[in-house]
Structure formats: structure tokens, C-alpha cells
Amino acid sequence: MTPAELAATIDHTILKPEAMAKDVDKVATEALEYKFASVCISPPYVQQVAQKLAGSGVKTCTVIGFPNGTHTPTIKAIEATSTVKHGADEIDIVSFLPNLLALNFEAARDELMEIVRAARAVRNDVVIKVIVESAALVSINKDRAEETIALACRAVRESGCDFIKTSTGFHPAGGAGLEVVGWMKKYGGAAIKVKASGGIRDYATAMKMIEAGADRLGVSASVAIVNEAKTGVAATKPAGGY
Amino acid sequence: MTPAELAATIDHTILKPEAMAKDVDKVATEALEYKFASVCISPPYVQQVAQKLAGSGVKTCTVIGFPNGTHTPTIKAIEATSTVKHGADEIDIVSFLPNLLALNFEAARDELMEIVRAARAVRNDVVIKVIVESAALVSINKDRAEETIALACRAVRESGCDFIKTSTGFHPAGGAGLEVVGWMKKYGGAAIKVKASGGIRDYATAMKMIEAGADRLGVSASVAIVNEAKTGVAATKPAGGY
Numbered sequence A, B: 001m002t003p004a005e006l007a008a009t010i011d012h013t014i015l016k017p018e019a020m021a022k023d024v025d026k027v028a029t030e031a032l033e034y035k036f037a038s039v040c041i042s043p044p045y046v047q048q049v050a051q052k053l054a055g056s057g058v059k060t061c062t063v064i065g066f067p068n069g070t071h072t073p074t075i076k077a078i079e080a081t082s083t084v085k086h087g088a089d090e091i092d093i094v095s096f097l098p099n100l101l102a103l104n105f106e107a108a109r110d111e112l113m114e115i116v117r118a119a120r121a122v123r124n125d126v127v128i129k130v131i132v133e134s135a136a137l138v139s140i141n142k143d144r145a146e147e148t149i150a151l152a153c154r155a156v157r158e159s160g161c162d163f164i165k166t167s168t169g170f171h172p173a174g175g176a177g178l179e180v181v182g183w184m185k186k187y188g189g190a191a192i193k194v195k196a197s198g199g200i201r202d203y204a205t206a207m208k209m210i211e212a213g214a215d216r217l218g219v220s221a222s223v224a225i226v227n228e229a230k231t232g233v234a235a236t237k238p239a240g241g242y
Helices: A003-007 A021-034 A043-053 A073-085 A097-101 A105-122 A134-140 A142-158 A178-188 A203-212 A222-231 B003-007 B021-034 B043-053 B073-085 B097-101 B105-122 B134-140 B142-158 B178-188 B203-212 B222-231
Strands: A010-014 A038-041 A059-064 A090-094 A127-131 A163-165 A193-197 A216-219 B010-014 B038-041 B059-064 B090-094 B127-131 B163-165 B193-197 B216-219
Touching (some): A003 A222, A010 A021, A010 A193, A038 A043, A043 A059, A043 A073, A059 A127, A073 B073, A105 A127, A105 A142, A127 A142, A134 A142, A142 A163, A142 A178, A178 A193, B010 B193, B038 B090, B059 B127, B073 B090, B073 B105, B097 B142, B127 B142, B134 B142, B134 B178, B142 B163, B178 B203, B203 B222
Parallel strands (some): A010 A216, A059 A090, A090 A127, A193 A216, B010 B038, B010 B216, B127 B163
16 A cells, blocks of 8 residues: 555545634645645635545545444434535444444434434435444443444444444544454445544555554544655654544 | 532533434433432433423523634534523533633633523523633633633623633543632622533532632533432442543
């Protein structure tokens, strides 16, 4: 995989609640230079980023019900339609975790379908990813971990979403794990793709996630990772954040 | 202050994203027994809790734009009206931090006013608290920390809200600090009250917050704290969580 191919798998991400407009602008500038897949920002910054990226091929990605997922399906649906109207090409929805933890397939699928129908009514080709906070799921449901991830994959698939995504990067249970990425590939099948996110801060980890089956990476340390892919030299300090 | 008076200052809180309906029900049962001021839960649980608490005098409290505050003012306003219609007596809104960090008073006030007008149009006497994630504000704006808190107090006051609240309990910068609570008391004046939250896990800390000026406490370890007030004996293990 060339550095350019690696860059094209990365959603260049800034989601911390204290991110200012100038921080977001810097991330968008980097994305244009490195040709990342997208810039992933909070809803209040969607218009700013969509205007800057217009015509570049770099997509505008945002997050819905982020990071805890603890909003009603209707509020998430309204946030989804609103951000798509404001210019989001891709939306990453945080699932309501209790549905998944209880292995309640219908509730998990129905929540997603309400949001998906609303978003696709605005724009049919919006790319939809579903964050399932997998490290929390497998640590809490530790005796039924694989079953829980399989059920999450089925809910994502049957609701017509495009990706299952491992993590928000904000949960204390942690981010992407290689075993979980493998399960997502196995149970998602050909119908959905896998986005690994949370704790991917260097080139070696990024490549391991791709080898485990990730199609997309959610990363803040994107510039350092692609520079390491180009030069073989790691950044002197590990990059912080998401 | 008697144990009963202390209990009446506490919003008994369960906001972790993996909280299940049965966990929320247990917290509501405890609130009825101990006569806490309110039960503070995520929006999807408002109807369940409001039904259980009906007629008890214990209020139903929920959170808006929680925990990062990174939603547009309009989405927060819709979430506020929706939760009040579902039975919330009190709503704790997370402010969009960049407005406060930039010392942009008009933007901070205007965001709150949009939400307040919407919520009070549904129910005029809804109690509104504004979370400003004060530990993040003072660590990032360290050279203008007191000025930042003063500006936040003014935005809360001039938008007609009832409380300024220190913390979500989810930000890595930390929870309530005694100095910040004192500043909130000083700059909030008689017009607004202060809710201290985040990291209050024992009786001694709770009492220090009240002595510093807190009118309300957001706590998960509420039962342990009130039991310690009654018996003088601390719980054997410090309670985890918010």
C-alpha cells in the first residue's frame, strides 16, 4: 500500500469539544494537501468545512449523537438530516448502546432505520457509518462478546448502512481492537465495510488495522502516520488525541 | 446541614452511555427512598423516570447536547423541547465550548437564548442549568481563567437560565474545582445558582463544594455520601463513576 493509498483510507478527524474554528480549518487544509478520504468534524463545523472542501474530492464527514449515543432516535434523525442539508457527505452515527448490550436486535435496527430513512430522504447517496463502541460492548458483555458484535453487524447491515465503526475515541473502555475488527469483517460480510477508530496513533497500528480488515481509519494523527509511511521515520513524539 | 438537607441538594445521576433501563430504575428507586432533589438521566430514559417519580416531589432532570456540547443550537433546542414534553422538570444544557474559550459573549448568550426560548415555550417553569465544562475552560484559557468563568456566568444570567454547572463528568480535564465554584458564586450573584458536578465521590468533598458556594450537587455516589452523613462512616470502597 502506497502512502497515497493509505491517505485515501483515512477520515482526518478533530472531534474534541474544545476544537476552535481555526483548529478545524487547519485539519481541513491538511486533508486537501494529503488527500485524505474525508475531514471528520462536529456538526457546528459542517458548513465551514463543506465550503472549504467543495470540488476537491475530499469528503465532509460528521458525527450524530456523538459521543455517547444517548439521544432519542428522533433527535439523531433530525441531526442527521440537518447536517446532510448543511453539506455532510458522510455521517457517523453513535448507536444507543443499551440496545446492543441487551442483544435487542429489533430495537438496534429500528433506531438505525429511523435515522437512515430521514438522512437518505435528503440525499440518497449519503454514506452512513454506525459507531457501536465495541470496546465497551465486549468488556461489558464479555461472555457473549462475539455474539454482541455479530448482532451489531446484522443491525447495521439490515438497516442499509454502509459501515460499522469500532469506537468514538471517547469511551474509557478504549478504541479499536484487532480481534473486534476481524469479527466485524467476518459478520459484516460483503454488504458493509469496517471503519477502525480510537487509539490509532502510529503507522504500525494503522497497518495492523488494515490487515485485520479495516476499510477506513478514523485518525487524528493522520499527517504523522502518512509521513511515517513516506519516510519510514516515526514522529519523535506520539501524537495525542483521538 | 442534616443528612436530609444534604440529600435535597443532590441530583442523583446516571449518565454513562451503557446505562440500561434496569440501572436507571434502581437509581430512581434510591431517589424516592432518599428524597434526592432529582434523578438525572439521559433523554431516552426521561419518560420512564418521569412516570416513576410522578407525584413524589423528586424531579426528573435530563441533559441536552451531552456530554460534548458539539451540536448546533437548533438541535439542542429541539432536544430540549422534546425532553420537556416527555416529562423533564429540569434540563442541563452543555454549552458549545469554543464560544466561551474565545470569550465570545454574544455567541455564548445567543446559543442559550435559542434553547431557553424553545424550552420555556413548552413549559415556563422548567429549571435550566448550563454546563460550561469549567476544568477545560480554566486549563485551556489559563491566563484568563477567572475572566472566562465570569463571561460564562454573564451568558447564563442574561439568557435567563437558573444555574451554572461546573462539569459533565466526562471531560479529561476533570470535574468541579473549589476555586471555580467560588468564582461562579461571585460572578453569578443572586440571579443564578451553582451546581457542582464531576468527581464528587465522598461526603467531605460534597461538603466542601457546598461551603464554596454550590447550591446543588451532581453525584452518582449519592447513596454512599448521604449514608456517610448519617453514620459518620465512609463507604469501604470509593464509589466510581460520575
